[in-house]
Amino acid sequence: xxELRKDxxxxxxxxxxxxxxxxxxxxxxxxxxxxxxAVKGCPFxxxxxxxxxxxxxxxxxxxxxxxxxGWDVRIVQNKFPALSSVGDVNRTGMGVFDMMSGIGAHxxxxxxxxxxxxxxxxxxxxxxxxxxxxxxxxxxxxKDNRFRYTLVFKNYGxxxxxxxxxxxxxxxxTPITPRYVKLELSNARTxxxxxxxxxxxxxxxxxxxxxxxxxxxxxxxxxxxxFASRFPFEIWIVPRRHEFGFQILPDEERLLLAQCLKDIxxxxxxxxxxxxYNYVLHTAPNPIPRPGKPDYWGTIQYDFHWHIEIIPRxxxxxxxxxxxxxxxxxxxxxxxxxYLREVKV
Amino acid sequence: xxELRKDxxxxxxxxxxxxxxxxxxxxxxxxxxxxxxAVKGCPFxxxxxxxxxxxxxxxxxxxxxxxxxGWDVRIVQNKFPALSSVGDVNRTGMGVFDMMSGIGAHxxxxxxxxxxxxxxxxxxxxxxxxxxxxxxxxxxxxKDNRFRYTLVFKNYGxxxxxxxxxxxxxxxxTPITPRYVKLELSNARTxxxxxxxxxxxxxxxxxxxxxxxxxxxxxxxxxxxxFASRFPFEIWIVPRRHEFGFQILPDEERLLLAQCLKDIxxxxxxxxxxxxYNYVLHTAPNPIPRPGKPDYWGTIQYDFHWHIEIIPRxxxxxxxxxxxxxxxxxxxxxxxxxYLREVKV
Numbered sequence: 001x002x003e004l005r006k007d008x009x010x011x012x013x014x015x016x017x018x019x020x021x022x023x024x025x026x027x028x029x030x031x032x033x034x035x036x037x038a039v040k041g042c043p044f045x046x047x048x049x050x051x052x053x054x055x056x057x058x059x060x061x062x063x064x065x066x067x068x069x070g071w072d073v074r075i076v077q078n079k080f081p082a083l084s085s086v087g088d089v090n091r092t093g094m095g096v097f098d099m100m101s102g103i104g105a106h107x108x109x110x111x112x113x114x115x116x117x118x119x120x121x122x123x124x125x126x127x128x129x130x131x132x133x134x135x136x137x138x139x140x141x142x143k144d145n146r147f148r149y150t151l152v153f154k155n156y157g158x159x160x161x162x163x164x165x166x167x168x169x170x171x172x173x174t175p176i177t178p179r180y181v182k183l184e185l186s187n188a189r190t191x192x193x194x195x196x197x198x199x200x201x202x203x204x205x206x207x208x209x210x211x212x213x214x215x216x217x218x219x220x221x222x223x224x225x226x227f228a229s230r231f232p233f234e235i236w237i238v239p240r241r242h243e244f245g246f247q248i249l250p251d252e253e254r255l256l257l258a259q260c261l262k263d264i265x266x267x268x269x270x271x272x273x274x275x276x277y278n279y280v281l282h283t284a285p286n287p288i289p290r291p292g293k294p295d296y297w298g299t300i301q302y303d304f305h306w307h308i309e310i311i312p313r314x315x316x317x318x319x320x321x322x323x324x325x326x327x328x329x330x331x332x333x334x335x336x337x338x339y340l341r342e343v344k345v
Numbered sequence: 346x347x348e349l350r351k352d353x354x355x356x357x358x359x360x361x362x363x364x365x366x367x368x369x370x371x372x373x374x375x376x377x378x379x380x381x382x383a384v385k386g387c388p389f390x391x392x393x394x395x396x397x398x399x400x401x402x403x404x405x406x407x408x409x410x411x412x413x414x415g416w417d418v419r420i421v422q423n424k425f426p427a428l429s430s431v432g433d434v435n436r437t438g439m440g441v442f443d444m445m446s447g448i449g450a451h452x453x454x455x456x457x458x459x460x461x462x463x464x465x466x467x468x469x470x471x472x473x474x475x476x477x478x479x480x481x482x483x484x485x486x487x488k489d490n491r492f493r494y495t496l497v498f499k500n501y502g503x504x505x506x507x508x509x510x511x512x513x514x515x516x517x518x519t520p521i522t523p524r525y526v527k528l529e530l531s532n533a534r535t536x537x538x539x540x541x542x543x544x545x546x547x548x549x550x551x552x553x554x555x556x557x558x559x560x561x562x563x564x565x566x567x568x569x570x571x572f573a574s575r576f577p578f579e580i581w582i583v584p585r586r587h588e589f590g591f592q593i594l595p596d597e598e599r600l601l602l603a604q605c606l607k608d609i610x611x612x613x614x615x616x617x618x619x620x621x622y623n624y625v626l627h628t629a630p631n632p633i634p635r636p637g638k639p640d641y642w643g644t645i646q647y648d649f650h651w652h653i654e655i656i657p658r659x660x661x662x663x664x665x666x667x668x669x670x671x672x673x674x675x676x677x678x679x680x681x682x683x684y685l686r687e688v689k690v
Binding site: 002013017102161174176227278281317319320322326 | 346349350351361362427432441442447496499500504505515517519521526547548551573623624625626627656661662665671673
């Protein structure tokens with residue numbers, strides 16, 4: 001019997017359709033490793049620094065200069081940005097419609113100078129530098145009064161929207177808080193006001209208690225397949241302790257997050273033959289800063305709980321999902337967690 | 346300069362990214378016509394009625410029997426239904442989580458006995474029979490107290506999720522009102538309570554006034570590219586007159602809807618080289634019926650305005666869209682409408 005399940009954070013219902021149950025080998029996507037692409041001329045490779053827009057920041061060896069080799073992780077503007085970084089917000093109404101200028105930041109985090117080195121094959125310390133880069137950019141962009149939010153995301157593989165195969169993540173800062181984040185924020189607040197507890201903390205407690213959907217845990221982090229997973233093998237990584245902002249994560253915890261992220265991506269790779277995936281980082285939105293008063297408007301949302309959502313791209317969105325916002329997931333999260341736990345890493 | 350635009354019905358923001366502007370020829374998907382597939386053995390072809398689950402209803406020649414040839418449009422249960430049609434809803438809580446049994450209906454509307462005849466090449470009268478089938482099934486399923494909503498949708502082409510190329514639509518009836526429909530319903534109600542006017546009617550007036558985004562109109566219907574289109578060449582078909590329910594559409598109007606739908610799908614086909622697409626029908630949710638009292642609970646939502654949303658599948662969803670719910674659309678709706686109007690049909 002299929003089940004309808006509701007995600008308490010987004011209040012999204014999902015159909016877990018056991019009639020169409022699918023094991024890892026039933027998904028027949030080509031493996032991302034097979035996406036051959038010439039390394040020659042890749043603008044993200046070490047030595048080709050001149051082929052990208054200028055460097056915003058980088059983790060580099062002491063004494064090396066911007067836009068030259070010597071970096072481990074490097075951040076540049078996206079060459080074809082979806083939003084423009086100059087100008088004002090200009091909120092406008094046109095009859096029944098609202099609009100504003102498309103200002104924002106659109107940056108690329110080049111994860112390594114090496115063309116074929118992906119997170120599962122990096123050292124924990126290198127993965128930590130990528131996470132450091134996320135933190136640096138979010139912290140920097142939240143000082144820009146025009147922006148309400150910075151969303152960090154990764155597209156891995158063509159099916160997941162990557163146009164270059166060189167390992168990279170991206171971020172987009174926007175003058176509005178994106179819809180899905182807003183939904184999580186407002187539901188987390190409602191829950192907190194009612195219960196004086198964080199909804200994420202409650203879920204983590206319940207997940208750790210049952211263990212059914214837990215895939216990995218270390219001292220600070222836990223990774224699990226959510227109860228109302230929208231997609232087969234969807235995985236969330238959350239800090240065990242209540243923390244609203246990724247960007248204020250202490251350095252020693254970031255290394256444990258790197259370990260967790262690497263472990264999970266390795267399990268996905270081995271379990272599903274290197275599938276395409278996306279991940280997104282949901283942190284609390286930008287406060288509106290004023291000199292000496294970081295929380296001037298009381299805008300820091302302490303009742304949020306940051307997390308990373310990982311979405312393997314194994315199924316297609318069809319008319320029903322587009323029209324309803326209701327997902328049909330052919331693999332139960334309990335089954336998915338079992339397969340992922342069984343992977344030897 | 347890119348623009349951020351807000352759809353007043355769903356309150357969804359969209360990025361119209363002119364830096365990445367794309368004309369029809371820039372989308373390089375294979376044409377659906379090239380998806381060769383053997384006709385032989387197709388369960389939806391005329392003569393193969395025994396290969397599908399039993400017929401639920403059909404538009405047939407007088408004197409012909411169910412599950413035999415002689416039909417123009419035929420409705421059967423989906424062979425691999427996402428939801429089960431037997432059983433009760435069984436709403437259950439599990440700690441912080443909610444769930445219910447996955448009951449529902451999942452049916453296939455086979456649009457013609459001919460394997461290669463798609464809507465643009467059918468007669469208006471035949472297209473009207475498909476719409477009649479939608480109406481029949483929605484009206485019938487809304488009598489089932491377990492179901493809150495029936496969503497009719499079509500997947501055209503593999504990229505859009507079609508697993509068989511024989512022309513067909515589908516419907517899924519669910520024990521909840523799907524999230525996107527709920528959002529439209531609640532915003533339409535809020536707007537009506539504030540202004541005593543339908544938000545769709547206001548938009549239609551504004552669209553017809555400016556004409557910039559109008560693609561087609563006849564006496565009863567108008568098709569336009571929405572101001573905050575999520576996708577390139579997204580098109581909505583709406584009745585000009587305020588009508589909350591597709592299923593109560595008078596017969597003579599249905600023929601004009603058939604004309605409009607056929608015209609629009611023909612324009613899409615010619616303009617974008619037969620692209621994959623989805624369409625969905627959003628009508629008011631089921632009332633809860635009792636003998637002699639069709640609106641027993643006052644549940645008919647008269648302030649809604651039914652419509653069809655057509656989504657060509659020209660771009661990929663990537664991490665940003667998944668993580669934010671904010672779409673990046675590389676073609677402005679004004680440009681898209683211009684290209685579609687220029688098509689000779």
